[in-house]
Amino acid sequence: MDTKTTAMEIKTDEYRIGYDPESSMVSCQGSLRLGGDEYKSITEWLEQIADANPAKIVLNLRQLEFLNSSGISMLSKFVIKVRHKKNIEMVVQGSNEIPWQGKSLKNLQRLMPSLSLEWY
C-alpha cells in the first residue's frame, strides 16, 4: 500500500535537505547545527517519508560536513521509525573524507542492525 510522497527540499545558506521519491533518496548537505526544537519540522517530514512505506530508503550524507548531537538524534529517530516499519530496506551513504561520519555513523547501524552503511 504505497502512498506517494512528493519531492521536497529545505534549503538555507548553511544546509540543504532534499527528498527524491524516484530514487527514494533523502540527501543532507552542508552544516546542520540547529537548536533542538528547530529539528521538529524536519523530524516530522522524515516520518512522513517512512509512513509512505517505500521499499527502500537511501540516506545520503556524503556531503554533510557537520552535524550536531541534536541532528544525530533526529537521524536516529528516523532510523528507529524505519526499523519499526520492518519492511523498508535502509541504506546510509557516508563519506570517507568527513571525519565525524567515521566516528558516529556506526551508531545508526547499532540502532538498526539490518541497515547497510556504504562508504564513498
Add this chain to the structure above:
Amino acid sequence: MTQIFGDFNEGLPISQEFLMIGFSPSSIPLKQRWRNNGLSADFMADYLMTFVLSDDSTVSKYQQSEIKSAISYIANELLENAMKFNDEKVQHPISIRLQLYANSLLFMTTNTIPPDRVPEFQHFLQELTASDPTEMYIRQIEKNAEDEDSTASGLGFLTMMSDYLAKLGWKFETVQKDPEAIAVTTMVQLPVKLNLIC
C-alpha cells in the same frame, strides 16, 4: 560549595598556549546567537591547526582534518549546552577555553545553571559517569524516540565519550550567595596523536 563529577583534573599544569572566548549571554536572545556557537567552534578549530606541524610527514592530511573536525564538534556541543542551560537571571559570563598540551587538548566551558535544575543535572551526571557510554547512548536514543517532545538529552556528552574517546568532568561552584548563583565548569580532555607546537 564545590562538587566534582567524573574526570575533572585540577592538577594539570597551566598550558602556555590557550585560546579563550567569552560571551555576555543576556545581550542578544538565544535564538539569534545560536549560529554563533558554530562560528566560534569552527574558529577555535581553525586557529588550533596553526599549531600542528604541517611539514611533519607522520601526520597525514586525514589526521589533520580529523583533529579539526573533533575540535569543532566538541566546542560546538559545549557552547550549545552552555547557552541552553545558562541561568539568564545571573550576570555571569559564559566562557570557553581551549588549552594545548603535547598529547592532548583540554576544553573548558563555564556557565551558570538555575539552582533548581542542579539536582536533575547531577543525577544525570552520576548515571553518565557510572555507565558504559556506548550502551547509555543507545538507551538515551531509544528513549528519545519514544517521546515525541524530547530533544537529545546528554547526547553531546555521550558522543564525546563514546565516539571521540574523550574524558569528561564537571565542577559545580556557588559563585554568589544572595540570590544564589551556581556555575558549572565542564572539562573535556581529548587525546590527540599530533605533534603540537607548544
